[in-house]
Amino acid sequence: MFESVCFYLCGGLMLLGGIMTVASRSAVASAVWLIFAFLNAAGVYALLSAPFLAILQVLVYAGAIMVLFLFVIMMLHGPVMNEDLRSRSRWFWPALALPLAAIAGSAVTLLGRARGGAFPAPAPHGFGRAEQVAALLLDRYLLAFELISIVLLVAIIGALSLGLREGRRT
Amino acid sequence: MAFALETLAKIGFMLLFMLSLLPALIWAERKGAAFIQDRTGPNRASILGIRLAGLVHPIADVLKLVFKEDVTPARAHRVLYSLAPFLVMSVALSTYAVIPFGDYLLVGGRQVPLVVADLSVGILYVLAVASLGTYGIVLGGWASRNKYTFLGAMRSSAQMISYEISMGLALMGVLLIFGSLRLTEIVAGQGALLFGLVPKWGVVVQPLGALLFITAVFAETNRTPFDLPEGDSELVSGYHLEYSSLRFALFFMAEYCNMVVGAALITTMFFGGWQVPWLPRQTLEQHGGALLTASLGLAAVVLAVAALLLMRRARRERGKFGDARDREPGLLGGVCAALALAAAAALLLRPWTIGPQAASVYATFAQVGAFIVKTLFFSWLFIWVRWTLPRFRYDQLMSLGWKIMLPLGLVNLAVTAVVMALS
Numbered sequence: 001m002f003e004s005v006c007f008y009l010c011g012g013l014m015l016l017g018g019i020m021t022v023a024s025r026s027a028v029a030s031a032v033w034l035i036f037a038f039l040n041a042a043g044v045y046a047l048l049s050a051p052f053l054a055i056l057q058v059l060v061y062a063g064a065i066m067v068l069f070l071f072v073i074m075m076l077h078g079p080v081m082n083e084d085l086r087s088r089s090r091w092f093w094p095a096l097a098l099p100l101a102a103i104a105g106s107a108v109t110l111l112g113r114a115r116g117g118a119f120p121a122p123a124p125h126g127f128g129r130a131e132q133v134a135a136l137l138l139d140r141y142l143l144a145f146e147l148i149s150i151v152l153l154v155a156i157i158g159a160l161s162l163g164l165r166e167g168r169r170t
Numbered sequence: 171m172a173f174a175l176e177t178l179a180k181i182g183f184m185l186l187f188m189l190s191l192l193p194a195l196i197w198a199e200r201k202g203a204a205f206i207q208d209r210t211g212p213n214r215a216s217i218l219g220i221r222l223a224g225l226v227h228p229i230a231d232v233l234k235l236v237f238k239e240d241v242t243p244a245r246a247h248r249v250l251y252s253l254a255p256f257l258v259m260s261v262a263l264s265t266y267a268v269i270p271f272g273d274y275l276l277v278g279g280r281q282v283p284l285v286v287a288d289l290s291v292g293i294l295y296v297l298a299v300a301s302l303g304t305y306g307i308v309l310g311g312w313a314s315r316n317k318y319t320f321l322g323a324m325r326s327s328a329q330m331i332s333y334e335i336s337m338g339l340a341l342m343g344v345l346l347i348f349g350s351l352r353l354t355e356i357v358a359g360q361g362a363l364l365f366g367l368v369p370k371w372g373v374v375v376q377p378l379g380a381l382l383f384i385t386a387v388f389a390e391t392n393r394t395p396f397d398l399p400e401g402d403s404e405l406v407s408g409y410h411l412e413y414s415s416l417r418f419a420l421f422f423m424a425e426y427c428n429m430v431v432g433a434a435l436i437t438t439m440f441f442g443g444w445q446v447p448w449l450p451r452q453t454l455e456q457h458g459g460a461l462l463t464a465s466l467g468l469a470a471v472v473l474a475v476a477a478l479l480l481m482r483r484a485r486r487e488r489g490k491f492g493d494a495r496d497r498e499p500g501l502l503g504g505v506c507a508a509l510a511l512a513a514a515a516a517l518l519l520r521p522w523t524i525g526p527q528a529a530s531v532y533a534t535f536a537q538v539g540a541f542i543v544k545t546l547f548f549s550w551l552f553i554w555v556r557w558t559l560p561r562f563r564y565d566q567l568m569s570l571g572w573k574i575m576l577p578l579g580l581v582n583l584a585v586t587a588v589v590m591a592l593s
Contacts, residue, residue, distance in 0.1 A: 026247075028247070028250070028309075028312065029250075032250065032309065035305065051289065051290060051291050052290075052291055052294075055291045055294040055295055055298050056294070058298040058299075058301075058302065059294060059297055059298040059301060062298075062301075062302065063297075063298055063300075063301025063302055063304075063334075064301060064331060064334070067301070067304050067305070067308070067327050067330065067331055068327075068331065070305075070308055070309075070312075070327065071308075071324065071327045071328065071331075074308070074312050074320070074323070074324065075324065129290055129291075130290070130291055130294075130351055
């Protein structure tokens with residue numbers, strides 16, 4: 001019971017965070033709402049017996065990536081920026097409609113499955129621990145995992161070379 | 171129900187420990203600075219003549235901050251400006267949840283583990299919460315709409331991102347050796363003896379990792395030599411420049427909270443946590459009676475000597491100030507004498523005959539005491555370093571983080587992994 005309450009609370013707050021991210025008129029406020037949404041997503045993961053994923057969500061997305069986001073936003077606008085965007089982007093309504101459609105679609109699918117009584121069994125005890133994630137990442141999906149790290153390395157080198165070229169021009 | 175009560179009690183203990191340590195640390199900072207700079211330090215504030223060598227000053231500080239006007243800059247982002255200090259403080263306090271401050275306490279025949287939440291991903295939780303600590307500083311600095319606070323915020327976010335990586339890498343070696351992310355298991359693993367001689371503490375098996383971690387923790391807590399986000403000689407006082415009254419107090423307290431968290435983490439990961447060196451729990455329980463007798467005797471002797479010294483001072487300095495302050499040495503001497511008598515009287519209860527239950531409780535207290543002593547020592551290390559080293563320049567900070575600490579951390583990890591794989 002308590003867990004369900006927490007689950008729907010986290011889920012609802014995550015939705016609120018997501019909507020406010022899109023609806024906020026200041027870039028910094030958007031970023032803060034996004035962090036809020038990420039933290040609630042971590043809560044949802046934790047309640048779905050995936051503690052490792054939950055912590056990584058906080059550590060990587062809320063803790064590291066969003067700090068960089070904020071850093072860049074603030075760097076571009078400075079401390080005295082006039083950050084209010086007076087007009088909404090014309091993509092606002094499509095951007096709002098798309099996730100709503102996705103939610104409606106998955107709700108319909110899930111309800112259909114629930115009627116068929118085909119919900120998956122609850123996760124076994126000890127599911128989602130670091131050991132299990134590591135076993136999957138470093139054994140079964142080792143090749144994909146290493147390939148992704150190469151993609152990231154290429155991205156870093158690309159960013160560096162672009163940045164260095166910019167620097168030389170000025 | 172019992173679980174909820176136990177957890178509440180443990181949270182209460184941790185909060186009390188933390189918040190009561192803050193004024194003591196602020197006192198230690200001011201007195202320590204004074205000692206290192208060869209001056210007297212705070213010694214004026216007194217309650218009925220009792221000054222306690224300046225320990226009354228934090229109370230005066232708090233009163234001053236409470237009664238100051240709470241100013242919000244006219245063009246500040248109001249919501250984020252108010253939110254920032256609370257973020258900083260709550261993040262600083264929530265790290266404590268996973269730090270074990272003792273093994274277990276025997277309550278009614280049940281072993282109560284002395285940690286609020288024994289998470290399977292404990293150390294990652296610490297890193298995650300630490301990374302959230304940046305937001306309070308960044309948002310506070312930005313929301314103030316002031317160039318100096320803004321620069322402080324920028325510096326802090328760049329610094330925190332840079333040093334978090336080294337911090338994580340420095341911890342990897344310890345995690346490899348003790349084979350767990352659980353802080354309780356890491357501390358339990360440090361109870362063993364290496365070659366039957368040296369305690370298997372993290373610092374013994376991972377000296378380089380310990381050095382890197384301590385450095386990274388200093389950077390994460392924004393303490394000198396890494397206090398560029400504050401940089402009082404260049405940014406006035408950095409990210410909290412516009413804050414006044416209790417909001418400033420929250421930033422100020424959070425800095426000391428973070429210091430204690432850092433010290434507790436260094437203790438837990440590299441200096442054996444609550445382990446009493448060379449005295450495992452079994453020994454503590456077996457010889458509980460003898461050890462308790464010895465500790466009580468030692469306490470009685472130390473307190474008696476302190477009482478004698480204070481009494482002598484009271485006689486020598488009679489009428490020195492000509493006001494209430496003259497009573498202080500005599501009064502403190504009396505308190506010390508009373509405590510010494512109490513310790514001596516406790517010896518009459520024949521503590522060497524205590525039963526196994528009491529011996530277990532004694533062992534727990536000894537271990538919690540060991541944790542507190544170690545944490546206090548590393549808190550003092552923060553103060554010691556602050557008044558000894560000058561501040562880094564920004565480029566030095568970045569090159570230390572990325573060009574020295576990161577490669578060293580990688581080498582340390584690789585060497586540890588190879589050694590672990592071979593042995």
